[in-house]
Amino acid sequence: MKEVTGNPLFPVFLQLNKLHVLLVGGGNVGLEKLTALLGNSPEATVTLVAREISTDVRSYVADYPAVRLRERAFEEADLDGVDLVVVASNNPQLNAHIRNECRKRHLLINVADKPDLCDFYLGSVVKKGNLKLGISTNGKSPTIAKRIKELLNDALPDEIDETLTYMSQLRDLLKGDFNDKVKALNAHTASLLASKEGI
Ligand SMILES: C[C@@]1(CC(=O)O)C2=NC(=C\c3[nH]c(c(CCC(=O)O)c3CC(=O)O)Cc3[nH]c(c(CC(=O)O)c3CCC(=O)O)/C=C3\N/C(=C\2)[C@@H](CCC(=O)O)[C@]3(C)CC(=O)O)/[C@H]1CCC(=O)O
Numbered sequence: 001m002k003e004v005t006g007n008p009l010f011p012v013f014l015q016l017n018k019l020h021v022l023l024v025g026g027g028n029v030g031l032e033k034l035t036a037l038l039g040n041s042p043e044a045t046v047t048l049v050a051r052e053i054s055t056d057v058r059s060y061v062a063d064y065p066a067v068r069l070r071e072r073a074f075e076e077a078d079l080d081g082v083d084l085v086v087v088a089s090n091n092p093q094l095n096a097h098i099r100n101e102c103r104k105r106h107l108l109i110n111v112a113d114k115p116d117l118c119d120f121y122l123g124s125v126v127k128k129g130n131l132k133l134g135i136s137t138n139g140k141s142p143t144i145a146k147r148i149k150e151l152l153n154d155a156l157p158d159e160i161d162e163t164l165t166y167m168s169q170l171r172d173l174l175k176g177d178f179n180d181k182v183k184a185l186n187a188h189t190a191s192l193l194a195s196k197e198g199i
Pocket residue numbers: 032033036110111112113114115118120121122123124125135136137138139140141142143145146149
């Protein structure tokens with residue numbers, strides 16, 4: 001069916017542990033974005049460039065050896081060799097400049113709190129072991145995204161990760177062709193929606 005609601009966002013889950021992220025800005029918002037990146041992908045390579053890097057950022061990255069700090073102004077060469085760009089500076093002209101440079105290089109960019117300058121948004125994240133849910137409100141209300149995260153965090157049992165591990169083992173054990181496997185896996189999980197306890 002054709003999308004008619006005016007929400008064009010396409011969700012993906014990036015293997016950030018294999019990618020190099022440039023983060024520009026080392027203040028409060030820079031720290032928020034850094035926490036979001038490394039909280040999900042502790043092994044991500046992140047280069048943080050900022051004129052001033054806060055002490056909070058410095059103490060946070062102490063546990064992340066793959067983070068490189070560069071305390072200086074942004075330079076265009078910072079975009080060389082990176083896969084993704086996140087900007088959290090307090091300088092609107094700089095934000096717009098980096099956004100334009102990224103467009104020329106076909107690099108995807110997020111400018112914190114500036115939806116018009118973003119190719120992608122960060123989402124609210126629910127994590128239960130191998131289960132990860134990304135929540136977006138299409139930029140309408142990050143506060144509601146946060147509330148939905150809290151709601152789902154409480155609603156989903158922690159044991160769901162055991163179920164995922166069990167299902168993964170079961171999949172490896174199943175014989176037969178692809179269709180038979182899918183049927184068996186569906187049969188095993190058919191009752192899960194019936195009760196929350198079942199998960
Ligand atoms: C999910 C999360 C991830 C993260 O930031 O890591 C995130 N914002 C979070 C929180 C949050 N941000 C703001 C508040 C204050 C309350 C409020 O203003 O609503 C709160 C709530 C709080 O902190 O309690 C301020 C704010 N944010 C944006 C604007 C501009 C605008 O809306 O126009 C303004 C106003 C700035 C101003 O007034 O100047 C824009 C964006 N923020 C997004 C993501 C993207 C859309 C995500 C979506 O579709 O839902 C988008 C479009 C771009 C982006 O930044 O990626 C994180 C959830 C934290 C969690 O899960 O706990």
